[in-house]
Amino acid sequence: MSSLIEVKNVSKYYRMGEEKIVALENISLTMEKGKFYCLLGTSGSGKSTLLNLLAGLEKPSRGQIIIKNTQIGKMSESKLAKFRQNNIGFVFQSYNLMPMLTALENVSIPLTFKGVRRKVRDQRASNLLKAVGLEGRLNHRPNQMSGGQQQRVSIARAFIASPEIVFADEPTGNLDTKTTQEVMDLITFMARKNNQTLVIVTHDIEIAHYADQIIYIRDGNIEKIEDTTENKEAL
Ligand code: ADP
Ligand code: MG
Numbered sequence: 010m011s012s013l014i015e016v017k018n019v020s021k022y023y024r025m026g027e028e029k030i031v032a033l034e035n036i037s038l039t040m041e042k043g044k045f046y047c048l049l050g051t052s053g054s055g056k057s058t059l060l061n062l063l064a065g066l067e068k069p070s071r072g073q074i075i076i077k078n079t080q081i082g083k084m085s086e087s088k089l090a091k092f093r094q095n096n097i098g099f100v101f102q103s104y105n106l107m108p109m110l111t112a113l114e115n116v117s118i119p120l121t122f123k124g125v126r127r128k129v130r131d132q133r134a135s136n137l138l139k140a141v142g143l144e145g146r147l148n149h150r151p152n153q154m155s156g157g158q159q160q161r162v163s164i165a166r167a168f169i170a171s172p173e174i175v176f177a178d179e180p181t182g183n184l185d186t187k188t189t190q191e192v193m194d195l196i197t198f199m200a201r202k203n204n205q206t207l208v209i210v211t212h213d214i215e216i217a218h219y220a221d222q223i224i225y226i227r228d229g230n231i232e233k234i235e236d237t238t239e240n241k242e243a244l
Contacts, residue, residue, distance in 0.1 A: 011078060012039035013174070013206055014063065019072035021058050021229075032058040033229045035072070042173070043204040045197060047217040050226035056210040057178055059226065063208060064097055064176045065089050076174070094122050098167030100177035100196070104159040106151040112138060112162045113147045119170040137165040141195060157188035161195065168199050174206045181216065193219055 021033040033055045040046055048056045061067045062074055065081045074081050077096065081089060098119075106115045116134040125133075138147055141161040151159050160180060167175050177196060181189035197219055200207040209220065217223045218237060225232040 011075075013042045013077065014040035015073070015075040016059075016063070017073040017075070019059075019062060019069045019074060021055075021062060021067070022070045031229050033062075033069075036229075036231055037072075038224060038231065038234070040206060040208065042206055044222065045200060045207040045220045046209070047220035047223045048208065048210045048226055049212070049214065049217045049223050050232075051212055054226045055229040056212075056226050058229075060176050060178050060208065060210050064099055065093055066099075094119065094170065096173050098170070098172040098175040100160070100163055100167045100175065100180045102179040102182040104151065104156075104163045106159055106162060106166075108151050111148045111150055112143060112154070115151070115162055116165045116169055118166060123170060133169060134165070137169055138162070140199075141165050155188075156183050157185075157192060160184065160188075160192050164192070164196055164199070168203075168205075171203060172205065174208070175200055177207070177209045179210055179212070181211075181213075189216070 016036055016038045019033060019036045020031070023030040023032055036059065048059060050056050058067070062069055068082050079092070081092065084092060107118070113131060113134050116138060117130040120130040120133065135147055138144060141164060143158060143161055146154060146158060151162070154162070164180070167177070175196070180196065181192050184192060193216060196207065196209070199205075209216070211217055221236070221238050223235045223237060225235070
């Protein structure tokens, strides 16, 4: 059986005037359904570039990214947008909530795109906001909430359409230690409960240890891949 995500010989180059910047060089890996992966590396190593390629936000310069047996780099923009709506949730470091919308409205956005009717959307969004501990904040706008609360709203938004895959780029990068732990517990709980695949980017080894597999990224290459599940079972 083929893997949920297959990355085959992927490179990503950027051109800055005369200079060619190598963000990723010949990356290959596979990811399985229901597992939790971490892309770990220092700043500038290529983690966000790889995550953006996996999520279809950017296209590789070379190589293939295959998700659910479909090469996403080959899709038209409209097909890719549909594919993303149906299969992918994304959590950003800076939350990326719509400032004019309430928590409830922000969480509902993916369902709006899918044509779910208002009453059902509101019901599901409010249930999910309850599940992330924000039942008292449904009508708050982003600037009326703390960073941790905003990130919980953005997590609820990433999960609301039940995507098979959730990507998160340094989701706790702007949070304090205690809130980081709460947010990581929340993301992992939600993904495990629904057997979703989770891919998190971080530079923090502590966060990486929540994952089943740590993929070490260095200078645009995979340095090593470490399975953490065996150690966990031994505990
Ligand atoms: P990380 O997320 O690990 O900090 P990135 O994937 O953001 O690293 O960046 C990897 C490398 O690619 C860096 O050297 C960065 O400067 C470069 N890079 C990323 N995005 C662009 C871009 N849009 N244009 C030019 N260079 C970029
Ligand atoms: Mg980054």
